[in-house]
Amino acid sequence: MKPARLLNEISLSLKYMSPGGMTVKHIYMDYNATTPLRPEALDALLPYLKEDFGNPSSVHWAGRAVSGAVEKAREQVARLINCSAAEIVFVSCGTEGDNFAIKGTAEALRAKGDHIITTTVEHPAVLASCQALEKQGFRVTYLDVDADGMLDLQALEQAIEEKTILISIMWGNNETGTVFPIEEVGHIARKYKVRFHTDAVQAAGKIPVDVQSANVDLLVLSGHKIGAPKGVGALYIRKGSRMVSLLHGGHQERNRRGGTHNVASIVAFGLACELAGAELEANYHRVKALRDRLERGILSSITEVKLNGHPEKRLPGTLNVSFSYIEGESLLLNLDMKGIAASSGSACTSGSLEPSHVMGAMGVDVALAHSSTRFSLGPDNTEEEIDYLLEILPPIVQRLREMSPLYNK
Amino acid sequence: MYTEKVMDHFSNPRNVGEIENPDGVGEVGNASCGDIMKIFLKVENNIIQDVKFKTFGCGAAIATSSMVTELAIGKTLEEALELTNAAVAEALDGLPPAKMHCSNLAADALHEAIKNYKESGQ
Numbered sequence: 195m196k197p198a199r200l201l202n203e204i205s206l207s208l209k210y211m212s213p214g215g216m217t218v219k220h221i222y223m224d225y226n227a228t229t230p231l232r233p234e235a236l237d238a239l240l241p242y243l244k245e246d247f248g249n250p251s252s253v254h255w256a257g258r259a260v261s262g263a264v265e266k267a268r269e270q271v272a273r274l275i276n277c278s279a280a281e282i283v284f285v286s287c288g289t290e291g292d293n294f295a296i297k298g299t300a301e302a303l304r305a306k307g308d309h310i311i312t313t314t315v316e317h318p319a320v321l322a323s324c325q326a327l328e329k330q331g332f333r334v335t336y337l338d339v340d341a342d343g344m345l346d347l348q349a350l351e352q353a354i355e356e357k358t359i360l361i362s363i364m365w366g367n368n369e370t371g372t373v374f375p376i377e378e379v380g381h382i383a384r385k386y387k388v389r390f391h392t393d394a395v396q397a398a399g400k401i402p403v404d405v406q407s408a409n410v411d412l413l414v415l416s417g418h419k420i421g422a423p424k425g426v427g428a429l430y431i432r433k434g435s436r437m438v439s440l441l442h443g444g445h446q447e448r449n450r451r452g453g454t455h456n457v458a459s460i461v462a463f464g465l466a467c468e469l470a471g472a473e474l475e476a477n478y479h480r481v482k483a484l485r486d487r488l489e490r491g492i493l494s495s496i497t498e499v500k501l502n503g504h505p506e507k508r509l510p511g512t513l514n515v516s517f518s519y520i521e522g523e524s525l526l527l528n529l530d531m532k533g534i535a536a537s538s539g540s541a542c543t544s545g546s547l548e549p550s551h552v553m554g555a556m557g558v559d560v561a562l563a564h565s566s567t568r569f570s571l572g573p574d575n576t577e578e579e580i581d582y583l584l585e586i587l588p589p590i591v592q593r594l595r596e597m598s599p600l601y602n603k
Numbered sequence: 604m605y606t607e608k609v610m611d612h613f614s615n616p617r618n619v620g621e622i623e624n625p626d627g628v629g630e631v632g633n634a635s636c637g638d639i640m641k642i643f644l645k646v647e648n649n650i651i652q653d654v655k656f657k658t659f660g661c662g663a664a665i666a667t668s669s670m671v672t673e674l675a676i677g678k679t680l681e682e683a684l685e686l687t688n689a690a691v692a693e694a695l696d697g698l699p700p701a702k703m704h705c706s707n708l709a710a711d712a713l714h715e716a717i718k719n720y721k722e723s724g725q
């Protein structure tokens with residue numbers, strides 16, 4: 195496995211022309227946005243784009259050759275989150291999984307109630323699904339978070355009412371990496387007999403995710419965050435949970451999700467889940483050590499930097515910081531010219547006029563929200579890359595600050 | 604997504620800084636929209652002798668600020684008042700559509716600075 199990874203690293207680091215015209219090395223620090231395809235996953239999927247082209251629903255030799263592969267992947271996915279294979283439904287992406295979980299529950303349990311509880315910092319896949327349901331007459335409580343982005347469990351408990359049919363609370367936040375106390379949420383949900391959905395797209399494969407110990411009823415995964423291709427994901431549906439399908443169609447996925455399987459991507463996704471599980475502990479420590487090195491380095495070499503997110507309860511690879519007086523996109527462009535790929539919560543990078551809703555929910559000052567910058571690391575990053583970033587970052591920040599009307603030396 | 608000219612003005616911005624004892628100062632934007640531009644003027648005989656800028660904002664905000672300073676220097680106040688945000692964007696070979704509204708305010712900042720110069724009675 196290691197030689198293949200190394201090769202991948204080298205090809206990732208090929209020289210290229212930056213927007214500024216200079217030749218620089220590519221350094222990827224945006225693993226929460228997406229991850230490179232693992233070489234093992236690529237090897238595993240290729241046959242299903244070539245000779246093993248059959249439809250897994252077909253009874254003949256061509257179908258039989260691939261239906262086993264889909265079922266094997268289902269078991270690999272199930273093992274990562276400790277459920278049974280029959281409880282896994284393959285979907286086209288994390289967004290579909292969240293839509294399915296929330297809308298499929300709302301429709302199925304409409305007679306029982308009309309109230310949903312979620313948080314203000316969820317991914318848009320969850321927030322927009324809830325807003326769509328509000329237009330249909332459902333009521334949604336959006337729980338606030340504190341300045342560290344942490345959830346108040348008492349507020350959750352107080353929000354539950356007779357008519358509450360779903361609690362949807364993410365496991366790990368994509369922007370700040372803040373990890374919610376999911377076991378406690380699951381405990382509360384079970385106590386009040388409310389169905390519990392969690393978006394574990396960022397958490398799975400990075401920290402232990404166990405639907406049994408956390409009493410989770412619905413859980414969403416996305417392949418491209420853990421080294422599988424984009425466009426594949428899974429929804430775990432606890433046995434016995436009544437759901438209405440999002441995609442009505444054929445009998446695939448035990449009538450829960452119509453549509454011919456994306457066999458190649460599902461195979462790669464299964465393998466990626468297996469590898470993520472096997473490497474979880476080693477990768478956790480490795481990635482966290484890199485992230486901590488970066489965090490310490492930034493906080494000690496640059497003044498007026500704010501850490502966004504929980505200082506401890508955080509995904510191992512995520513670091514979100516705001517540099518006072520400068521705007522995020524201009525910082526990203528400067529980093530990009532030096533080969534470094536990161537992301538920002540500024541309005542300019544979100545494609546809207548507002549900065550990140552997550553920063554807003556944490557009460558981050560609006561100028562600091564525009565300045566928020568996320569470095570998200572993965573197992574392929576190295577200490578050398580961290581040290582290179584720590585070398586180039588302070589002068590970039592200083593130059594932008596000297597250009598800023600908000601900055602008084 | 605940005606043109607070469609935008610990237611050039613972004614990475615090597617012209618006329619960054621402040622003018623000591625400026626004849627006019629103009630500021631537009633606010634922190635909530637993510638862009639603040641401040642323009643400083645030196646005016647002599649109705650002609651803009653020097654312009655400097657300070658900007659908090661994205662790549663487009665910095666590039667348009669830089670470009671407007673280049674366009675304004677040497678112009679009469681009347682000519683400078685005719686400079687539009689659209690003309691600044693055009694001089695940069697265009698901006699991405701999303702940036703045309705939020706980050707394309709440099710000409711407004713220049714006009715504010717000219718207004719400030721006139722109001723201060725010089």
Ligand SMILES: Cc1ncc(COP(=O)(O)O)c(C=O)c1O
Pocket residue numbers: 226227286287288289290292317319364366367368393395396416417418425426427
């Ligand atoms: C927390 C979270 N949920 C959902 C998604 C959506 O996943 P996908 O890109 O597969 O639709 C993402 C990825 O952007 C995410 O980070």
